[in-house]
Amino acid sequence: MADRPYHHGNLRAVLLDEAQRTLREQGVEQLSLRDLARQAGVSHAAPRRHFHDRQALLDALADAGFARLADELCAAIADASEDYEARLRAAATAYLRFAIDDGALLDLMFATKNASGPTALPASATRLFTAIGDLISQGQEVDALPPGDPARLRLLLVATLQGIAALITSGRADPGQSHDLIADTVALFTRDRH
Amino acid sequence: MADRPYHHGNLRAVLLDEAQRTLREQGVEQLSLRDLARQAGVSHAAPRRHFHDRQALLDALADAGFARLADELCAAIADASEDYEARLRAAATAYLRFAIDDGALLDLMFATKNASGPTALPASATRLFTAIGDLISQGQEVDALPPGDPARLRLLLVATLQGIAALITSGRADPGQSHDLIADTVALFTRDRH
DNA sequence: ACCTGAACACCGTTCAAGT
DNA sequence: ACCTGAACACCGTTCAAGT
Secondary structure: OOOOOOOOOOHHHHHHHHHHHHEEEEEEEEHHHHHHHOOOOOOOOOHHHHHOOOHHHHHHHHHHHHHHOOOOOOOOHHHOOOOHHHHHHHHHHHHHHHHHHOOOHHHHHOOOOOOOOOOOOOHHHHHHHHHHHHHHHHHHHOOOOOOOOOOHHHHHHHHHHHHHHOOOOOOOOOHHHHHHHHHHHHHHHHHOOO | OOOOOOOOOHHHHHHHHHHHHHHHOOOOOOOOHHHHHHHHOOOOOHHHHOOOHHHHHHEEEEEHHHHHHHHHHHHHHHHOOOOHHHHHHHHHHHHHHHHHOOOOHHHHHHOOOOOOOOOOOOOOOOOOHHHHHHHHHHHHHOOOOOOOOOHHHHHHHHHHHHHHHHHHOHHHOOHHHHHHHHHHHHHHHOEEEE
16 A cells, blocks of 8 residues: 555565566566666666675576475375375476476476585575475385385485476477376386385 | 688677587576677677577577487497396486586476477487387387387376486486486386296 | 687676656 | 655667678
């Protein structure tokens, strides 16, 4: 209800929202701080208070992306039946839906890190990895997955999901193939078990 | 031996070479047509004869990348022993070495396609996919891989390799873990066989 | 056929100054 | 604490003109 004559009061959130929309509709290349400022009706230097530079904006987008993906994955698993294969399939489906809907964002989340030292992963990325790790451990407990170091199996599952996503977002595979790819992935990880 | 006073004669190749080096050492963001022209000692508008725009340069880089990756993969497979698991391991190792050495290039090769219509894949990408498809078919013939549509299994293997590569280039996994990841991948695809 | 030079519109980034 | 306005150095892209 503010007229925001000078202080916007909400600028950071507005910029992030606009950025997510532009990212989805136009891709990373088209994402410009000046353009975002323009859309928010604010001077071109204003965003600097909230994002030190363009990379900081991209980092914030990636962070929010990890948080949302973790949420959607957990929700999908929670909604699935007790059957382990169904839970695994639900998780994979949620991951790939995210990839199809927000491919540019997912690319950003797994983009080459700038060589600015051994920066720790964002907490939201850890949440995603933890959720998938829990799913792996659960599968091993019910003997639906092969035994062995759960961290290694988790990494392999994340890699497989991310790889399928990369094939789809890059146009090397059609979104229509994702159903088959999910089925094959579940079969590969749970083969000869139950 | 030319003094190249006006016509460079070799500009396209020089630009591509410089671009590959910059890509490896500085990343895509730092890749600029003007800078490349400067390094080649040529006017900033000269590259336009050879690359219509920046995207055309990136496409050419990706194309050359696919060709080189296909070569390295074929060479690694040819050098491996007759044992099928060894061949699969050799292929995966070559793929991940490429990812570790030229992560930015691999990112480029699997970057989101610009929405400029249903462009056909470059022939070099097809060569890579064909090489991996042959490896899959061979594995099914000797019963080292599960039966089923070889195209689907091929897509899944490419996805797994590309996913591991993405985890490594993004810093989500350490290059030191690639050996374990390769072993786990081979075990997953060949489990309970021979 | 290939390259130059000037020009245009757009960036990211910085910094004094305003409220 | 947050935002403005001018300034700087850099892009990609275009196009007439040169060789």
